[in-house]
Amino acid sequence: xxxxxxxxxxxxxxxxxxxxxxxxxxxxxxxxxxxxxxxxxxxxxxxxxxxxxxxxxxxxxxxxxxxxxxxxxxxxxxxxxxxxxxxxxxxxxxxxxxxxxxxxxxxxxxxxxxxxxxxxxxxxxxxxxxxxxxxxxxxxxxxxxxxxxxxxxxxxxxxxxxxxxxxxxxxxxxxxxxxxxxxxxxxxxxxxxxxxxxxxxxxxxxxxxxxxxxxxxxxxxxxxxxxxxxxxxxxxxxxxxxxxxxxxxxxxxxxxxxxxxxxxxxxxxxxxxxxxxxxxxxxxxxxxxxxxxxxxxxxxxxxxxxxxxx
Amino acid sequence: xxxxxxxxxxxxxxxxxxxxxxxxxxxxxxxxxxxxxxxxxxxxxxxxxxxxxxxxxxxxxxxxxxxxxxxxxxxxxxxxxxxxxxxxxxxxxxxxxxxxxxxxxxxxxxxxxxxxxxxxxxxxxxxxxxxxxxxxxxxxxxxxxxxxxxxxxxxxxxxxxxxxxxxxxxxxxxxxxxxxxxxxxxxxxxxxxxxxxxxxxxxxxxxxxxxxxxxxxxxxxxxxxxxxxxxxxxxxxxxxxxxxxxxxxxxxxxxxxxxxxxxxxxxxxxxxxxxxxxxxxxxxxxxxxxxxxxxxxxxxxxxxxxxxxx
Amino acid sequence: xxxxxxxxxxxxxxxxxxxxxxxxxxxxxxxxxxxxxxxxxxxxxxxxxxxxxxxxxxxxxxxxxxxxxxxxxxxxxxxxxxxxxxxxxxxxxxxxxxxxxxxxxxxxxxxxxxxxxxxxxxxxxxxxxxxxxxxxxxxxxxxxxxxxxxxxxxxxxxxxxxxxxxxxxxxxxxxxxxxxxxxxxxxxxxxxxxxxxxxxxxxxxxxxxxxxxxxxxxxxxxxxxxxxxxxxxxxxxxxxxxxxxxxxxxxxxxxxxxxxxxxxxxxxxxxxxxxxxxxxxxxxxxxxxxxxxxxxxxxxxxxxxxxxxx
Numbered sequence: 059x060x061x062x063x064x065x066x067x068x069x070x071x072x073x074x075x076x077x078x079x080x081x082x083x084x085x086x087x088x089x090x091x092x093x094x095x096x097x098x099x100x101x102x103x104x105x106x107x108x109x110x111x112x113x114x115x116x117x118x119x120x121x122x123x124x125x126x127x128x129x130x131x132x133x134x135x136x137x138x139x140x141x142x143x144x145x146x147x148x149x150x151x152x153x154x155x156x157x158x159x160x161x162x163x164x165x166x167x168x169x170x171x172x173x174x175x176x177x178x179x180x181x182x183x184x185x186x187x188x189x190x191x192x193x194x195x196x197x198x199x200x201x202x203x204x205x206x207x208x209x210x211x212x213x214x215x216x217x218x219x220x221x222x223x224x225x226x227x228x229x230x231x232x233x234x235x236x237x238x239x240x241x242x243x244x245x246x247x248x249x250x251x252x253x254x255x256x257x258x259x260x261x262x263x264x265x266x267x268x269x270x271x272x273x274x275x276x277x278x279x280x281x282x283x284x285x286x287x288x289x290x291x292x293x294x295x296x297x298x299x300x301x302x303x304x305x306x307x308x309x310x311x312x313x314x315x316x317x318x319x320x321x322x323x324x325x326x327x328x329x330x331x332x333x334x335x336x337x338x339x340x341x342x343x344x345x346x347x348x349x350x351x352x353x354x355x356x357x358x359x360x361x362x363x364x365x366x367x368x
Numbered sequence: 369x370x371x372x373x374x375x376x377x378x379x380x381x382x383x384x385x386x387x388x389x390x391x392x393x394x395x396x397x398x399x400x401x402x403x404x405x406x407x408x409x410x411x412x413x414x415x416x417x418x419x420x421x422x423x424x425x426x427x428x429x430x431x432x433x434x435x436x437x438x439x440x441x442x443x444x445x446x447x448x449x450x451x452x453x454x455x456x457x458x459x460x461x462x463x464x465x466x467x468x469x470x471x472x473x474x475x476x477x478x479x480x481x482x483x484x485x486x487x488x489x490x491x492x493x494x495x496x497x498x499x500x501x502x503x504x505x506x507x508x509x510x511x512x513x514x515x516x517x518x519x520x521x522x523x524x525x526x527x528x529x530x531x532x533x534x535x536x537x538x539x540x541x542x543x544x545x546x547x548x549x550x551x552x553x554x555x556x557x558x559x560x561x562x563x564x565x566x567x568x569x570x571x572x573x574x575x576x577x578x579x580x581x582x583x584x585x586x587x588x589x590x591x592x593x594x595x596x597x598x599x600x601x602x603x604x605x606x607x608x609x610x611x612x613x614x615x616x617x618x619x620x621x622x623x624x625x626x627x628x629x630x631x632x633x634x635x636x637x638x639x640x641x642x643x644x645x646x647x648x649x650x651x652x653x654x655x656x657x658x659x660x661x662x663x664x665x666x667x668x669x670x671x672x673x674x675x676x677x678x
Numbered sequence: 679x680x681x682x683x684x685x686x687x688x689x690x691x692x693x694x695x696x697x698x699x700x701x702x703x704x705x706x707x708x709x710x711x712x713x714x715x716x717x718x719x720x721x722x723x724x725x726x727x728x729x730x731x732x733x734x735x736x737x738x739x740x741x742x743x744x745x746x747x748x749x750x751x752x753x754x755x756x757x758x759x760x761x762x763x764x765x766x767x768x769x770x771x772x773x774x775x776x777x778x779x780x781x782x783x784x785x786x787x788x789x790x791x792x793x794x795x796x797x798x799x800x801x802x803x804x805x806x807x808x809x810x811x812x813x814x815x816x817x818x819x820x821x822x823x824x825x826x827x828x829x830x831x832x833x834x835x836x837x838x839x840x841x842x843x844x845x846x847x848x849x850x851x852x853x854x855x856x857x858x859x860x861x862x863x864x865x866x867x868x869x870x871x872x873x874x875x876x877x878x879x880x881x882x883x884x885x886x887x888x889x890x891x892x893x894x895x896x897x898x899x900x901x902x903x904x905x906x907x908x909x910x911x912x913x914x915x916x917x918x919x920x921x922x923x924x925x926x927x928x929x930x931x932x933x934x935x936x937x938x939x940x941x942x943x944x945x946x947x948x949x950x951x952x953x954x955x956x957x958x959x960x961x962x963x964x965x966x967x968x969x970x971x972x973x974x975x976x977x978x979x980x981x982x983x984x985x986x987x988x
Contacts, residue, residue: 228890228893229890244626244630245622245623245626245627245630246622247626248623248625248626249626250626250629250630250633251630253633256633256634260885261885261886261889262885262886263886264574264884264885264886265570265571265572265574265634266571266572266573266574266597268634269571269631269634269635270538270539270600272630272633272634273538273619273622273627273630273631273634274618274619274622275622275626287886290890308894309893309894312865312866312893312894312895313865313868313975315868316864316865316867316868316869316870316895317865317893319870320864320865320870320871320892320893321889321893323870323873323876323892324876324885324888324889324892324893325889355623554936554940555932555933555936555937555940556932557936558933558935558936559936560936560939560940560943561940563943566943566944574884575880575881575882575884575944576881576882576883576884576907578944579881579941579944579945580848580849580910582940582943582944583848583929583932583937583940583941583944584928584929584932585932585936665933
């Protein structure tokens, strides 16, 4: 994709080397690789892990299943650095023949991801907005279009862009805690979810539920999210890993080739739509986010968050 | 829109002046403006009402919520006069900065609206059919595309065009009386719902439910309509106003700008489709309705209705 | 349609004359024509039946309802011969003014149809693949686009192409036996359902259910199929005929013309898509099925089936 060089340039600038040039960092993840897929006596050499700044990636070569764990406290917000790391990690797994599926989870308690990092959208240059938005697009294009099986283990709240990450996976399991919520709540902040967020949402919950939920900027509690089809199932927190592994095993039982072609057939129309309008979408974002009224409401929102914290 | 001058001409011909040139008629509506939004001690001057022939419009400036009450006995049929008044009233509210939302209800017991007025489609000239159909299109384009929050308080049966009015709102609350029914039952009369009725229906209940319901010309009882998603919730008749006001308040809690852009994103494709094929759709209607077989079955249907009454 | 001459040529080659040139074979079907629609004292002359090799067609002229019963043991697989007979029978009924609706059922116990005949896709010439695939397309175009009311009485399992036959009808009633399953399970065999199978599926169960079910190649038990909307209702086996007749009577109560135009409005977009890409779709099928890897897995699958039998 055309954006890859941009990503690489960005990484070069930020001093983070692409994963493929880094020596892997061996170790055990705090969020354990799925139990049933890894027998206790498995030689450690079959399990590779690489830790970057914001995402911990661990690949169990015996099962072909990787986990990507978001460890960017306090709320795993999707900053430009986070998105860049996300795309590079995903691309590395995509190109690794040992990897057939990825489970996404959070290493931060109570939050899966809080969505796009507002500091990237506030008081920055036009060039920065463009670079940031391209990275958001890139994340979605790679995840929604991934040829691997992707399972979201939603172990915390997941508003806005965090919800998009979950929506872009093949399957969503959420912790049944009713205090955890998920949804595309952009309208609550006075902003609008882009059309490809909407397309992904409609593909998951249907037109009517999407129309109402997007206009109200609804954050749905886990039980409600399950009822409207925004997540596929709920489990107690202690069962999440086990369940994610079992679901992954079920999806990996299918021949990759047939599953991949089927997935592409289902998602291609919506992916193609962003690819065809990508630059236009970036310009729309820039002109929208640069408005003084929008900047003002984002600043107020950040003030509110700061006060909440202190 | 191009049709506005036609509307104005029509009004000029019919002797009804556009609302904006009429002195407002102050008064209380039989169907009270939503309770919680209007405290008992509110000064009367904050509440404006204008009554025309067929629709009573009341705007509560303190809440920004208008009610449009259909008072065209016996069955609130969508005649050319009714549609003209509807469009003008809606346009007036749309242009009134004091108004942010509209609740639609009936002032006629047991019926919300019986749909298109069959007398407008029977034994008239080609020019009349064209004018009538353009008004039906105009009503839908304005209502489905309204930038205001629109809530249908369906306090009676609502077949065919009456169902379309409800479908075009943002939210539908129906009285839980199982004797009240709603649906696009055109096929029962030997006619076919136009593609934009169908598109609106599919956007609400999904393709499969729409396919079956449209082919069977089903009229769904209130509980069934709720079950298939044709209405969003059911309430006892005495709770309808209160519920409509509460729903409206929930939708108005969102910033207008973000909500409007989101609504447009969800509905634009379907609205654009009619705009692109509007003249063709009028010609289709004329040639269909002019068929002797169709005219005959409409005449028989009207005979049946007359006998029923007497 | 352009394919009709090909069908006729094929029939000429296979020695089976088109139905319209055959004298009707009178007789009673094992699967009785719908009870309530045929009074016991009805003169036999009102009920015409014609039996070919693989499908028994019986038309009850008094009700206007035909039954097409699949009698191609062991599993009613959709071979080229079967498809040819199916299309000719359907066309004959379509052109017969006495026929307004068709009920499809199986005369083979426990199986509705096992789907496309794998022997037609294995070790054959490119020309054969093309001829076979055109016949599969033709079957769907005629059935999904039929102007008659079509009811699937699914009295057995119905995987892959068998599921497509059911999906292409207006209404699906399935025997409630949880051992009977239905679904587009192509991915399980390492192959991919073509886009028009997918479109038909999405129109019935929605995008999300289709995405998951197609990727997993799911075969849904009758109760699950009902829950996800893949079939419209479940009945005990002994009630199937009665129920199919009652549903048919309900649909035939509508004026044909309005119902047909409505059906066409709902299905035209998806039908047109195959018509526009028909030759391309055939070429895709040929190049996919000719791959050595696909041929190998189909041979293995057939070996497995043979071993199962013996």
